Amino acid sequence: MPTQNLVETHNLTKEYGKVRCVDSVNMQVPSGAVYGFLGPNGAGKSTTLKMLLGLAKPTAGDITLFGMPVKEKTRMKLLKQTGSLIESPSYYGHLTGEENLQIIQTLKGCSEKDIDKVLKIVRLEDARKKLVNHYSLGMKQRLGLAAALLGFPKLLILDEPTNGLDPAGIQEMRELICTLPSEYGITVIVSSHLLSEIDQMADHVGIIRKGGLVYQNTLESLHSHAKQQIALRVSHPAIALDLLRQDGITAAQEEDYLLLPMMDDAYVANLCKQLVSQNISLYRIEKREKSLEDIFLSLTGKESSL
Amino acid sequence: MKTSYGKAVHAERLKLRRSPVWLAFIALPIISAFFGTCNYVLNIEILKKEWFSLWTQHSLFLCYFFMPALIGTYCSYLWRLEHTRHNWNSFLTSPLPLWALYFGKLTQAVCMTVLGNAWIFFLYYICGKIAGLASPFPKEAMSWFFFGTVGAVAICCVQLFFSLIIRSFAIPIGIAMAGGIFGLLITNKGWGLRYPYSLYSVGMRANNPNLEIDMSAHLVNSLTYFFLFTALSILWLRKHEISAN
Numbered sequence: 001m002p003t004q005n006l007v008e009t010h011n012l013t014k015e016y017g018k019v020r021c022v023d024s025v026n027m028q029v030p031s032g033a034v035y036g037f038l039g040p041n042g043a044g045k046s047t048t049l050k051m052l053l054g055l056a057k058p059t060a061g062d063i064t065l066f067g068m069p070v071k072e073k074t075r076m077k078l079l080k081q082t083g084s085l086i087e088s089p090s091y092y093g094h095l096t097g098e099e100n101l102q103i104i105q106t107l108k109g110c111s112e113k114d115i116d117k118v119l120k121i122v123r124l125e126d127a128r129k130k131l132v133n134h135y136s137l138g139m140k141q142r143l144g145l146a147a148a149l150l151g152f153p154k155l156l157i158l159d160e161p162t163n164g165l166d167p168a169g170i171q172e173m174r175e176l177i178c179t180l181p182s183e184y185g186i187t188v189i190v191s192s193h194l195l196s197e198i199d200q201m202a203d204h205v206g207i208i209r210k211g212g213l214v215y216q217n218t219l220e221s222l223h224s225h226a227k228q229q230i231a232l233r234v235s236h237p238a239i240a241l242d243l244l245r246q247d248g249i250t251a252a253q254e255e256d257y258l259l260l261p262m263m264d265d266a267y268v269a270n271l272c273k274q275l276v277s278q279n280i281s282l283y284r285i286e287k288r289e290k291s292l293e294d295i296f297l298s299l300t301g302k303e304s305s306l
Numbered sequence: 307m308k309t310s311y312g313k314a315v316h317a318e319r320l321k322l323r324r325s326p327v328w329l330a331f332i333a334l335p336i337i338s339a340f341f342g343t344c345n346y347v348l349n350i351e352i353l354k355k356e357w358f359s360l361w362t363q364h365s366l367f368l369c370y371f372f373m374p375a376l377i378g379t380y381c382s383y384l385w386r387l388e389h390t391r392h393n394w395n396s397f398l399t400s401p402l403p404l405w406a407l408y409f410g411k412l413t414q415a416v417c418m419t420v421l422g423n424a425w426i427f428f429l430y431y432i433c434g435k436i437a438g439l440a441s442p443f444p445k446e447a448m449s450w451f452f453f454g455t456v457g458a459v460a461i462c463c464v465q466l467f468f469s470l471i472i473r474s475f476a477i478p479i480g481i482a483m484a485g486g487i488f489g490l491l492i493t494n495k496g497w498g499l500r501y502p503y504s505l506y507s508v509g510m511r512a513n514n515p516n517l518e519i520d521m522s523a524h525l526v527n528s529l530t531y532f533f534l535f536t537a538l539s540i541l542w543l544r545k546h547e548i549s550a551n
Contacts, residue, residue: 055548079401090396106317107400
């Protein structure tokens with residue numbers, strides 16, 4: 001069970017000129033979590049992740065990784081425990097996959113055996129001697145993940161890691177990310193603009209919109225926001241609304257429908273009898289569900305991808 | 307257990323595998339030596355100072371035009387590796403101090419320059435023998451080599467800085483070429499020791515083996531450019547931000 005936050009930001013803000021890309025973000029990533037960082041394109045996900053890695057300097061606010069502030073003095077210590085794949089994978093195309101990993105392994109100072117391990121994890125063993133220029137985009141993405149995994153860091157930051165992957169590759173990447181906390185004790189921050197993707201990978205979620213964090217909690221909690229309602233279409237909505245209120249039922253009128261909280265079948269049957277007995281014709285009874293997508297859209301605006 | 311600097315140098319060496327850029331350091335001095343020797347042999351009646359005369363023919367184009375451009379090309383290539391394929395992300399998230407990452411690059415540039423300069427002197431010796439020079443190889447060549455190499459290191463620092471801050475591959479090379487050509491004018495004015503691109507040609511006594519130089523001024527100025535442009539490069543790395551796509 002996650003006990004403490006591995007990553008914390010306080011009022012993290014980034015401005016480029018007069019444009020505020022990240023606005024007072026208070027991010028909390030528990031240790032051992034897969035934290036889905038969700039938001040539409042251009043919402044500020046990559047900029048936030050770059051600030052966590054020191055690739056961009058915050059205009060205001062603080063970042064704490066592993067309980068240490070992100071500063072020039074702590075940079076090396078923090079980067080030793082962090083792996084990352086930001087935007088697109090970094091690689092030297094004139095070298096083989098294995099040689100690319102040797103460079104990272106040298107810089108990280110980890111064991112050479114790690115190269116074999118990570119190549120096995122991302123299933124690139126057969127392509128290790130091939131020049132990376134000849135890799136497909138999916139293979140390059142997997143090489144980028146392998147590089148990030150070298151040294152088995154405590155924290156892995158992945159920015160849209162499924163970009164450019166085919167459906168099988170996406171599924172493979174998701175499954176791999178899900179196993180990282182349990183098998184290797186790695187806390188993962190993974191960004192995406194796709195709700196479905198985060199829904200399948202993460203146990204914690206942060207939703208960013210126009211630079212601001214509009215939601216942050218467990219994915220379970222986000223699911224609990226998915227409300228179910230009973231919708232009634234009747235001949236005289238105003239009279240029906242009064243009757244319902246007299247019975248202590250909180251209802252709201254939305255166009256031709258009355259929206260009631262979820263109730264059991266017996267209660268609905270009894271309610272129908274009551275309305276009919278008051279000469280109100282009942283045209284339609286529907287069960288309505290506010291899906292995760294609806295919640296996401298209401299949090300991020302209609303421009304978001306799902 | 308490798309130091310941060312050792313790791314950075316090793317990583318840079320790995321990055322340069324299968325990179326044919328070093329071939330230019332082999333090929334251009336051969337061209338220069340070939341034409342220089344031909345010119346010497348064809349004008350042997352007026353070029354009477356044997357090794358010194360041969361050196362004037364070898365060094366003129368090489369020191370003012372070829373070498374600054376070669377160093378510029380090599381430095382551009384070293385940073386091009388990071389300017390492309392989102393490699394800045396990986397480079398700047400390496401758990402090494404920024405000075406170590408910079409010196410990893412500088413070490414490669416300096417090693418290539420030293421080897422290139424040694425190759426130039428080797429060709430000079432071979433060409434002298436082929437041209438049938440009977441007198442002994444000049445002792446002064448040691449000084450030319452040393453001060454030339456020191457001056458070349460200063461050019462490496464200047465060029466590494468330009469190639470770091472300019473993403474284009476060609477523009478820094480253009481700067482190096484212009485710097486070398488302009489250096490000819492500066493040296494003729496007598497200000498060669500103050501201008502970074504002339505420190506190499508002045509140190510090598512290009513076209514003028516009898517030139518007396520103020521050695522301490524040469525060393526101090528070379529070191530000044532070394533420290534100045536190294537500091538600028540590390541400062542730039544510290545301030546540099548990777549903006550979002």
